[in-house]
Amino acid sequence: MTRRAQFGMAMFLVSEGVFFALLILAFWYFRQRANLNFAAGAIDTGLLLASALSVWRAADGSRLWVTVTMVLGAAFLIGQSDQYVHLIRGGVTISAGLFGTTFFTLTGMHGLQVLAGLIALAVVPRATIRAVALYWQFLAAVWVLIFLSAYVWGAA
Amino acid sequence: MIAAGPVFSPHSPQTEAIEGVFSVVLIIAVVVFAVVASGVTYCSLRFRGRDGAPEPRQRFGSRGLEILWTVVPLLVMTGLFVITVRAMVTIDAPQASGQKPDLTVRGRQWWWDARYPNGAVATGDIHIPVGRRLLVLVESTDVIHDFWAPELERKMDAVPGRPSYIWLEADAPGTYSGACSEFCGADHAWMRFRVIAEPDASYDAWLQHQMEPPPVPTGAAADGARLFRSKKCADCHGIASAVTAANPDRGPDLSHLASRELLGGGIQRNTPANLTIWLTDPQAAKPGNHMPDTPLTTNERTALLAYLESLR
C-alpha cells in the first residue's frame, strides 16, 4: 500500500509541477519587481528547507520528526503572513498592480498547499507519511524557485 | 451553393490565395475520404461472416503497409505545408518598416468604425479606394473582436492592448459584408459592417465629405441639437466637427448619420421608424446593447429625430 501511495503521490506531483510551472512562468512573463524583504524571505526559505530535511527523517514514521517538520512549516507560514501584512500595508496588494497579482497568486497557492501539507502531516497514518514527505519536499523545491524568482531575480 | 459563399468568391489577392489553399485541401479530403470509404465498404461487403463460420486467417499486421501509410500521408502533409507557407507569405506580406496604417479599424461592443488619417470617422460602413492595397490597423478597446470581411481579407483578432495589421484591398468596386468573428458578448450576432470599395474619384469625395461639419440645424433640428447635448447624447456620441463626445469609446460616432444606409452595427435600414426605436427603447432595437434608456417626451423625440435626419 505504501508503495502505491508513493507512486500515486509521485504522479500527483507531476501535475503539481505543471501547475506551479505555469504560475511561475506568468510571474516571469510580467517581469514585475518590488521591494521585498530579502532577509525575511531568506529566513523563511531556510525554515522550509530545514523542514524538508526533517520530513525526510520523519518518513520512517517518527512522531518527533513529524512534529519538528510541522513546527518549521508553521514558522514558514507565519513568516510569509508577516511579509504579506507588510506588503499590503505598503500598498502592494493583489489588485494594486501586476507584481501583486502574480506574487500573491503564486505564493498564495504555494502557502495554501503548505497548509494542506501541515494538516496532512497531522492526520495521516504512519504508513503514508512517506508519501506526504514527498509532497512536502516538492513544495520546498517549488519554494526555492519562487524565492529565486521573486526575491533574487525580482529584487527592485 | 458553396459557390454562393464568400470563401469561393474572393475579391482580393489575399482571399484568392486562401481559396487556392482551400481547393488543395478539398481535393486531399475527397481523395482520402474516398480511399477510407472504399476500404470500409469493400470490407463490409466482401468479408461479411455468418455465425458459426470458421475463424479467418489470423493476420497480425504488415510492416510494409504500415510504412506505406505513414510515409504517404507524411509526404502529402509536407506538400500541404509548403503550399500553406507560400500562401501565408502572400496574405501577410511584410510591411515596410515604419509604415503607417492607411486606416484604423476599431471594434467595440458592438459596432465597428474606421478612422482615416485625415481625422474622418466612419461607423459601420468602411469606404476604401478600389484596387489599392491598404495597411489596416485592427484594434479593440474592450474585449477581443475579430475583423472579417470574407470576400476581401483574412480574419484578424482585435485584441485589446495588441494592435494588429492586415492588408485590405478590393479588386472591383462593390459592397462587401463583414462581421465580428470572435464571440464578444450579448450582441456578437449583430456586430456587422460593410466595406465599400469605390473608384478613386468617388472615394476622395466621400472622404472629403466625412470631414465636413453637418449643415447648421434649423427649426426642429436646432431644438434637437440642443437636446442632443442636454440629454447627454454627446456623452457618448461624437459628430464630426460639431460634437466632441466626452467618452467617445462608449457610443458609435454619428457623423453624417443621415447619409448612412444601415444602423445599429449593420443590422437595420436607416429609416425614421428604426431611428425612433433607438430613441424610444434601445433594448428593443438591439437587446443587450450598452445604450441607456433616456426618457424623452414625444416632442423631444421628434426634435432629436429631425436633428439626426439633418446630419447629411
Added chain:
Amino acid sequence: MTEWLGAIDHKRVGILYMLSALLFFLAGGMEAMVMRAQLAAPNLKLVTPGVYNQMFTMHGTTMIFLVAMPVLTGFAVYLIPLMIGANETSLPRLGALSFWLQLFGGFLLYISFATGGAPNAGWFSYAPLSENTFSTGTGLDYWALALLMVTAGSIGSAINLIVTIATERAPGMTMRLVPLFVWMTLVTSVMILFALPALAASLVMLLSDRLLHAHFFDPTQGGAPLLWQHYFWIFGHPEVYIVVLPAFGMISEIIPVFSRKPIFGYPFMATSTVAIAFLSYGVWVHHMFAVALGRNFLAVFAAASMLIGVPTGMKIFGWIGTMWGGSIRFTTSMMFAVAFLLEFTIGGLSGVAFAAVPVDWQMTDTYFVVAHIHYVLFGGTVFALMSAVYYWFPKMSGRMMDESLGRWNFWLVVIGFNAAFFVQHFLGLMGMRRRVYTYPDLPGFAALNLISTLGAGILVFGILLFCSNIGMSLVFGAKAGNDPWNAWTLEWSAASPPAIQNFAEIPQVRSRRPLWDEKHPEAPDWVLAGESDA
C-alpha cells in the same frame, strides 16, 4: 441505494460515472435543442441573446467536462482491472473520491442557473470578456469553481488508473501484451497529469482577477488577454485527445472481435498513440491562428498540426486492415464502430483543413469549426461510446441489449447526426459565424439551418431509443453468458456481471489474447504472432 453512495468497488464507481455522464448528456442535449430551435429560422425570438449565450456555454462545458471525460473514465475504471486480470484498482478510495468531486463540480455548475445566471462567455471563456468588467454576475465564478472540482477529480482518477496499470497486471502481462484500451487509457491518464493542471492554473488566475481584483488578463492594467488563451489551449488541445484516445481504445477492442481477427499492427497502434500524446502538447496555437502572433511562429504550429494527422490517420488504416480478410459480424456494436471510422475520418479531414493556416483565416469561428468538432467528438467519441455500450453492456449487466431496437437506434442516430452537422460545413463556407443567437436571412442560411435543426431532432429520437434500449434491456434483456461475443481479452472470462472479486484465480498470461489461447490451444497467439511479420 446507500451501498452505491459509499461504493468503492471499481465496477460500482465505473457505473456511477456512466450514469452521471448520461444525466449530464441529457442536460447538454437539451441545451443543444434550445439552440437548434432558436436557429431553425432567421431572426427568431424564442430565447434572448442572454439565454442563448448561456446555452452554448453550458452545452460545451457540460459535454466536455461532465459527459465525455466522466463516461470515458467510467469505462476505464470499470474495465481496466478486468482487462489486466486484477480484482480492484490500486487506490480505490481515491477513485471513488474522484467520482464525487466530478459530480459535485457538475452540480455547482448547474446551480448557477438558479443564482443569477449560468456562465455565458463560451466553454473557453476568453479574457477580457470573462473578466468582471464585462461578465458581471456570478456565472463565471461558478464555472471556474466547478471546473476546479472537476479537474481535481480528473487528476485523481488518472493517478488511480496509472498506478493500477503499472502495478496490478496479471503475471505474464507485460506492457507489450496489454489490450489496446489499456494502452490508450494509460497514455490518456498521463496526458491528464500534464494538461489538466494548465486548466487549473488558468482558472486560479481567472478567479484571482474576478474575485480578488488581480490583473492577469486585464489589458488596461498591463495584463495580457493572450496569456489566458495560451494557458487554456495548452490544456485544451491535449484535452481533445484525452476525450478521443479512449474511444480509439474501445474501437480497437471491438473491431477485432467482430471481424474475428486480431488488431492489425498492434505495435504501431500503441506507438502512434504515444506519438499523438507528445505532439498534442505542441499544437495549441492552432486555436489562435487568427491572432497576430507572427508568421514564423504560426508556421511552426501549422507543421505540428499537420504532423499529428499522420499517427491519427494510420489508426484508421489499421482498423480497416483489421476488417480486411475477416469474417465480419454486423452487430449493432460493430455498425457503430464502422460508422465511427467514416465519421471520424470526416472530422479529421476538416481538422487538416484548419491546420492550413490560410484556410483557418477564413473558417475559424464559423460553423465549419462547429461541424469539425461535432464530427470528431460526436461522430468520433460518442459513436465509439455507443458501440462500446452495446459491446460491454452484457458484461456489466448480465443481459443482452435488443438488436432490432439497436438497428433503429443506429440508423436514426446516423441519419440525424449527418443531417444536423454535414450542412454546417456549408454554412461555415457561406460565412455563418459560430456563437450567434440568430442570423440574417441571407441566401441559403435559412434552408441549411432548418435542415440542421430537423437533423438534430431526428438525432434526439435516436438517442432516446438508445436510452430506452438500455433501460428495457436491464429488465427484459436476454441473459448473457460470460462471453456472448466469443471475445479474447480477460474481462470476458469473468462472470456477467462480475462478482465483487473479479477473478477467483488470477490468470497467467502469455499473449495479447489470453482467451483465444484458451480456445485455440492448437494455435495460440504466442505461436501465431511469432510467425507473423508484425
